[in-house]
Structure formats: C-alpha cells, structure tokens
Amino acid sequence: MVAIRPVQAADLPAISALDARLTGSDRPAYWQEMLAPGRHFLLAETDTGMLAGFIAGEIRAWEFGQPPAGWVFAIQIDPRLRLKGVGTALFEALVAGFKEKGVTRVRTLVDRKDHLILSFFRAQGMIAGPSLQLDKELS
Amino acid sequence: MKLQTATRLGLYAVLELARDPDRTLSSAELAERFGVSSHHLAKVLGTLSNAGLVRGGRGASGGYRFIANRRRITLMDIVALFEPAPGQRAREPGEETDIGAALQRVLLEIDEIAEATLRSISLETMLKPK
Numbered sequence: 001m002v003a004i005r006p007v008q009a010a011d012l013p014a015i016s017a018l019d020a021r022l023t024g025s026d027r028p029a030y031w032q033e034m035l036a037p038g039r040h041f042l043l044a045e046t047d048t049g050m051l052a053g054f055i056a057g058e059i060r061a062w063e064f065g066q067p068p069a070g071w072v073f074a075i076q077i078d079p080r081l082r083l084k085g086v087g088t089a090l091f092e093a094l095v096a097g098f099k100e101k102g103v104t105r106v107r108t109l110v111d112r113k114d115h116l117i118l119s120f121f122r123a124q125g126m127i128a129g130p131s132l133q134l135d136k137e138l139s
Numbered sequence: 140m141k142l143q144t145a146t147r148l149g150l151y152a153v154l155e156l157a158r159d160p161d162r163t164l165s166s167a168e169l170a171e172r173f174g175v176s177s178h179h180l181a182k183v184l185g186t187l188s189n190a191g192l193v194r195g196g197r198g199a200s201g202g203y204r205f206i207a208n209r210r211r212i213t214l215m216d217i218v219a220l221f222e223p224a225p226g227q228r229a230r231e232p233g234e235e236t237d238i239g240a241a242l243q244r245v246l247l248e249i250d251e252i253a254e255a256t257l258r259s260i261s262l263e264t265m266l267k268p269k
Contacts, residue, residue, distance in 0.1 A: 083210075112251060118259035119213070123267075128256065 002044040002052045002086050004093040009035060011043055014051045022076055031056075040070070040097045044077075044086050053077035055090040059103050064131060070098030072108040075117070091124050109133060140253060146221040148175055148183045153217050156193055156205035157262045163202030186220055214265065215257035 170177035
C-alpha cells in the first residue's frame, strides 16, 4: 500500500529524477512551479518512504470558454510499482481535492499515440470531452 | 462509425464471455442472446479462438470460454481481427489527385482518432459497472 500526501520542496529532486527517467526530459523548474498556490501536487510513497509516483493538476475556470474544471497536468508512476493501484489512488486523491473546491468535472490532454496513459484515464471512467484540440506547425 | 457485422459479433462474443471467464457458452446461446445468426457467429468464434482469445469445446454443443487477460486486451485487438488495418487497403481511384490526397489526409486523421479510442479501452474497462 502507498500513502498519499502533498508534495513539499524537499520532494522535488526525487520527482524530477523519476520524471526525467520516464520522459527523458529534465525540467526541475516546471516541477518547482507546481508548488505554487492553487496547484494540486500530490505524491504516493511506500511504507519505506520511497517515491512511488506523483500527480499534478489545477482548477481552471473559463479556459477556452469552459466552466471551472479540474485539470490533470501530469501523472507518473515508478514502473516497478505499476499495476498496483498507485495511479488510481493518486487520481482519486486529486479528484477528491477538486471536489472539495466545488468543481464537478476533471479533464486532461493526452497524446493519442500514448495508449498506456490513455488506457489509464479510460479505466478511471474518463471519456472524450467536448473539446477537440487543433494544432498547426508554424513555419 | 460503422463496423462490419463480423467485428460487431466478435466484440459481443468476447465481451459476453469475458464477463465471467469461468462460464462456458455455446455459439447458439451467444447468438440467441444477441439475436444474431448462429452460423455467422460460429465463424467469428473460430477467428477469436485462433487468436487465443477464447477456447472452444468440440462439437455443436461445445461451449466457448474466455481465456485471455481482460486488462491487457483492448477493443482494438478484436477490431483488428476483422477490419482491414489502416494503410493496408487497396488504393481507390482518384487518390493520386490533389483532391484525393487531401481527402485521404482527413480520413487518416479520423482513423487515427478511432484507433486511439479503441486501443485505449480494455475489456476490463468496458465491463466495469457504471
């Protein structure tokens, strides 16, 4: 089992390291920003204090004309601890935080070729939302 | 989105059998449940069996049961058994023109979104109580 708690500044090196290992991008400044007021930044740790994973999000109001909703920006789980319910525990804790603030929807954006993370969010009951993301390369 | 009949029957059969992997259902029982042709369904079950998703008993009364992993198998795994893979179909007349190519890009975009959706939904997710 894992315990869920808010991320503190002392946790950032381990979070940056796990993210860098999984994505290949080292971005400590981005994770530092997630500690800003209003952000929801939680981690899961094992009973030996090892980082099992983390999740980050925020409530955004009237983004693209949409009423307030909780957004999931990132979730990462240590591959050695996957399929043990860590991601679900983090997602549920984040959603509980959003609900406490009065929002009734949670949203995220996922690379459509990233089937692993798409499957995870589907398993949490998420379906295609009302918006379609459009994109253009600027030359 | 329109699926071929065999694809729809394949999805019905796999999902019904995966609902309870200990249960065995005959092709006729499955056909009756969904109001479809038993003969057509028997052929579909043969494809599912060859793919290692179900195991069938011998004879007309032999039943089928689900033998794969509900958490690993996605809707796309079943659809791919019956539908031509994107990019593997024959070229249609007119595709080499600029209008044909532009239309192909739109259709490819739709295919990619459909595939992402089907690949992201496991049988376990489909069978979760709502």
